[in-house]
Amino acid sequence: MAARFKLSRRGVGKLLRSPMVKAEMERRAQAVMATAVALSPVGGPGDPHAGRYKASWSPDSTARGGRRRDRATATVRNTAPYARWVEYGTERVRAHHVLLRAARSGGG
Numbered sequence: 001m002a003a004r005f006k007l008s009r010r011g012v013g014k015l016l017r018s019p020m021v022k023a024e025m026e027r028r029a030q031a032v033m034a035t036a037v038a039l040s041p042v043g044g045p046g047d048p049h050a051g052r053y054k055a056s057w058s059p060d061s062t063a064r065g066g067r068r069r070d071r072a073t074a075t076v077r078n079t080a081p082y083a084r085w086v087e088y089g090t091e092r093v094r095a096h097h098v099l100l101r102a103a104r105s106g107g108g
Contacts, residue, residue: 022072029059029074036102056080
């Protein structure tokens, strides 16, 4: 006799919001953040904000994230006011893609 499986959407929803999944998302966010900190540029001798970008990384997590607010998620962000230009670059400064490279590491 073949085994049968019936999907319980409610059960899958509980799993996706469970403390176990949230803890894993937080662990991965910490790993991505550690990689981002290691890759962060610090600035040169004339930089008035040397090290600010590197010190501005922070993780955040929630059990109600995602597009439908139905799963645990974790986010890594940089709160430095110029973080966007470090990541994507400008016409005068090359893009560093710190968060992109850190996320590609997978946090695993």
